[in-house]
Amino acid sequence: MNIYDIASQAGVSIATVSRVLNGSDKVSPRTRARVLEIIERSGYTPNIFAQGLGIGTIHAVGILVPDISDLFMADSVAFLERLLRARGYSSLLATSGFERESKEQQVQMLLSKKVDALILVGSTYAGAGVDPEETGYIRRAAEQIPVFLINGQVEGENIFSCVCDDYAAMYSITSQLIGRGHRRFLFLTDSGSYSALQKRAGHEDALRDAGITPDPALSLRMPNRIHPVRDQLLERTSERTPGDVSGSADASPEAPLRFDAVIATDDGMAVGAVKYAAARGLHLPDDLEIVGYNNSSLSVACEPELTSIDNLLSEMCEKTVHHLHEYLSGDHDQPRQVRLGWRLVERGTTKRS
Amino acid sequence: MNIYDIASQAGVSIATVSRVLNGSDKVSPRTRARVLEIIERSGYTPNIFAQGLGIGTIHAVGILVPDISDLFMADSVAFLERLLRARGYSSLLATSGFERESKEQQVQMLLSKKVDALILVGSTYAGAGVDPEETGYIRRAAEQIPVFLINGQVEGENIFSCVCDDYAAMYSITSQLIGRGHRRFLFLTDSGSYSALQKRAGHEDALRDAGITPDPALSLRMPNRIHPVRDQLLERTSERTPGDVSGSADASPEAPLRFDAVIATDDGMAVGAVKYAAARGLHLPDDLEIVGYNNSSLSVACEPELTSIDNLLSEMCEKTVHHLHEYLSGDHDQPRQVRLGWRLVERGTTKRS
Numbered sequence: 275m276n277i278y279d280i281a282s283q284a285g286v287s288i289a290t291v292s293r294v295l296n297g298s299d300k301v302s303p304r305t306r307a308r309v310l311e312i313i314e315r316s317g318y319t320p321n322i323f324a325q326g327l328g329i330g331t332i333h334a335v336g337i338l339v340p341d342i343s344d345l346f347m348a349d350s351v352a353f354l355e356r357l358l359r360a361r362g363y364s365s366l367l368a369t370s371g372f373e374r375e376s377k378e379q380q381v382q383m384l385l386s387k388k389v390d391a392l393i394l395v396g397s398t399y400a401g402a403g404v405d406p407e408e409t410g411y412i413r414r415a416a417e418q419i420p421v422f423l424i425n426g427q428v429e430g431e432n433i434f435s436c437v438c439d440d441y442a443a444m445y446s447i448t449s450q451l452i453g454r455g456h457r458r459f460l461f462l463t464d465s466g467s468y469s470a471l472q473k474r475a476g477h478e479d480a481l482r483d484a485g486i487t488p489d490p491a492l493s494l495r496m497p498n499r500i501h502p503v504r505d506q507l508l509e510r511t512s513e514r515t516p517g518d519v520s521g522s523a524d525a526s527p528e529a530p531l532r533f534d535a536v537i538a539t540d541d542g543m544a545v546g547a548v549k550y551a552a553a554r555g556l557h558l559p560d561d562l563e564i565v566g567y568n569n570s571s572l573s574v575a576c577e578p579e580l581t582s583i584d585n586l587l588s589e590m591c592e593k594t595v596h597h598l599h600e601y602l603s604g605d606h607d608q609p610r611q612v613r614l615g616w617r618l619v620e621r622g623t624t625k626r627s
Numbered sequence: 628m629n630i631y632d633i634a635s636q637a638g639v640s641i642a643t644v645s646r647v648l649n650g651s652d653k654v655s656p657r658t659r660a661r662v663l664e665i666i667e668r669s670g671y672t673p674n675i676f677a678q679g680l681g682i683g684t685i686h687a688v689g690i691l692v693p694d695i696s697d698l699f700m701a702d703s704v705a706f707l708e709r710l711l712r713a714r715g716y717s718s719l720l721a722t723s724g725f726e727r728e729s730k731e732q733q734v735q736m737l738l739s740k741k742v743d744a745l746i747l748v749g750s751t752y753a754g755a756g757v758d759p760e761e762t763g764y765i766r767r768a769a770e771q772i773p774v775f776l777i778n779g780q781v782e783g784e785n786i787f788s789c790v791c792d793d794y795a796a797m798y799s800i801t802s803q804l805i806g807r808g809h810r811r812f813l814f815l816t817d818s819g820s821y822s823a824l825q826k827r828a829g830h831e832d833a834l835r836d837a838g839i840t841p842d843p844a845l846s847l848r849m850p851n852r853i854h855p856v857r858d859q860l861l862e863r864t865s866e867r868t869p870g871d872v873s874g875s876a877d878a879s880p881e882a883p884l885r886f887d888a889v890i891a892t893d894d895g896m897a898v899g900a901v902k903y904a905a906a907r908g909l910h911l912p913d914d915l916e917i918v919g920y921n922n923s924s925l926s927v928a929c930e931p932e933l934t935s936i937d938n939l940l941s942e943m944c945e946k947t948v949h950h951l952h953e954y955l956s957g958d959h960d961q962p963r964q965v966r967l968g969w970r971l972v973e974r975g976t977t978k979r980s
Contacts, residue, residue, distance in 0.1 A: 314724055315724065315725065315726075316724070316726055334736070334740075341705065342695065342701050342704050342705045342708065342720075343701055343702050343704075343705030343706075345698075345701075345924075348695050348696055348698075348701035349696050351695050351696075351722075352694065352695045352696030352722070353696075355695065355722045359724075364721070364733075364736050365721060365722070366719050366720070366721060366740065367695075367719070367720035367721065367722075368717070368718060368719060368720065369704075369705070369708045369718070369720075371667055371668065371669070371712075372668065373668075373669055376712075380717075383687070383717050387687075387719065387740050499924075500924065500927050500928060501927060542924070545928050552930065571698075571852075571853065571895070571925065572924065572925065572928045574853050574854060575853060575898050575925045575928035575929045576928045576929060576930065577905065577929065577930040
């Protein structure tokens with residue numbers, strides 16, 4: 275399969291395919307998606323000589339994610355790999371877990387494999403934003419090759435960040451729900467990463483700006499898995515009877531949780547809340563409104579389908595690969611930080627705004 | 628974090644952690660899962676000297692998958708990476724798409740990065756089982772390093788396969804449904820891979836053995852995505868009116884599909900069928916029984932939750948990494964083919980058997 279076949283299958287001109295390959299913004303998102311889909315299916319790799327990427331060299335890009343079983347991470351890697359391949363790059367992927375030592379080790383491993391650039395996906399690589407030495411290994415790597423972060427920000431020479439405005443997204447959805455009369459928000463998160471902290475800050479600032487004091491008892495850390503979240507919510511919202519082992523008369527018994535809206539930092543937890551509501555006989559969205567994050571396939575699997583914040587992952591990946599390609603083509607003057615917007619995808623777990 | 632911390636957090640002895648790291652089968656699956664989970668979270672990498680893997684060398688294993696945005700693939704890679712890390716190996720991942728040329732290219736790329744073994748995940752690498760030259764690049768790679776296939780089988784020196792018995796799984800679930808009175812099965816698949824062909828063969832043989840002739844009109848290829856499957860089923864089950872453009876009086880009009888059970892080769896399509904049933908007002912499982920495949924997180928997101936075949940992915944990954952480790956430790960006499968069983972996870976879309 276060559277560029278002519280790609281153009282013919284996509285029903286576009288060769289010039290359009292070429293524009294997609296070169297990351298031009300003169301192609302509509304719909305056409306770009308169709309062309310990339312066909313390229314992906316075909317396994318087509320552009321002739322590297324024709325692209326002037328150097329003779330006899332296929333550039334390899336190292337991609338590091340903490341956990342590939344996470345839907346958001348897996349989708350990111352799939353997008354990136356497809357976009358890189360379309361420009362003639364090979365991808366080498368590795369996973370690091372969430373501990374600093376293993377992140378550092380895996381960055382070293384990718385450097386030892388002679389990659390030409392690094393992409394780090396996920397805000398965990400930005401640390402918690404407190405201790406600069408937490409991200410020292412990224413600055414050291416950037417002395418050798420350019421480093422691109424997706425959904426995380428690190429200061430330093432040769433380091434480029436593309437982030438979603440998680441703070442603004444959470445501020446906005448929280449304000450909307452307050453406007454519809456909600457006061458008691460359950461906030462669910464599975465992580466203490468930079469991105470999770472930004473989301474929480476946006477949520478809590480929106481509460482404070484509306485004169486509501488955030489209640490620490492309503493901010494819960496949970497695994498991002500459907501049944502465990504459902505079960506924990508069922509347990510924590512139950513009245514404890516006096517004879518209950520877990521709430522003896524001596525200890526101060528934990529009061530059952532009461533809330534009228536749920537906001538989660540990932541769809542998995544939000545679907546757990548949908549399951550909790552069904553088990554309690556609550557009607558969505560009248561008795562409870564629920565909002566997830568990442569707009570993953572889980573959000574359309576549940577019933578009712580889940581309203582979710584789309585952080586424009588595919589755009590973040592496209593911008594990143596575009597800047598990386600420009601950089602490796604010789605133009606090192608790329609923007610240090612790109613901040614993208616977000617989009618609320620409204621489905622059955624919220625009332626129409 | 629060291630092995631003592633791991634043992635303490637898992638509440639087991641150091642000897643047990645060591646057994647898990649060495650792939651011993653004297654550890655219960657539950658304990659092994661707990662220990663591996665803690666190792667994963669901690670980013671712990673065993674001291675390679677202590678493991679006798681050679682001085683100054685960290686072995687790297689190349690893992691190739693066709694599409695990392697597929698849940699089954701992403702989960703496989705996450706399992707493999709964790710298991711390999713626990714034994715002190717680095718993983719280098721790459722994706723290949725589904726075309727032979729790009730598979731071959733990516734295998735070459737991984738070989739050029741000096742990996743010590745290759746793991747190919749997914750039956751697409753086994754081809755359709757017709758043309759031996761389709762898998763020639765795998766035999767050529769195996770002249771240099773051992774190659775391990777998960778869920779696919781290729782004959783050759785230095786090639787090791789671990790497969791789920793997809794044929795038997797499909798034969799069994801089809802027979803169960805026939806026993807409950809079903810006759811018209813809708814069979815949904817998104818692929819023409821070896822594994823998909825095995826699944827179809829098992830399904831159709833069970834029909835034939837019960838005296839039912841498989842109806843080609845009820846065997847559909849669809850994308851593995853929830854809403855497109857729902858929409859296609861709604862359209863194909865609708866009566867066409869005489870004035871309908873798509874079914875003029877001259878052409879022989881396509882009769883609307885009629886079926887009383889749905890079997891899909893992946894959960895995404897099965898959840899699409901669940902959505903179709905809801906849109907039609909059908910009651911599950913009384914009006915329609917639906918079975919998915921892979922037992923992914925989608926199967927517990929939908930309502931009612933989806934009965935699904937679990938192909939014991941985690942066990943396939945464990946066996947593979949165990950044999951790979953034995954091989955790289957010097958024992959080249961590993962079984963050429965390991966065939967594992969499967970498990971039916973019954974949920975709300977089927978009647979109790």
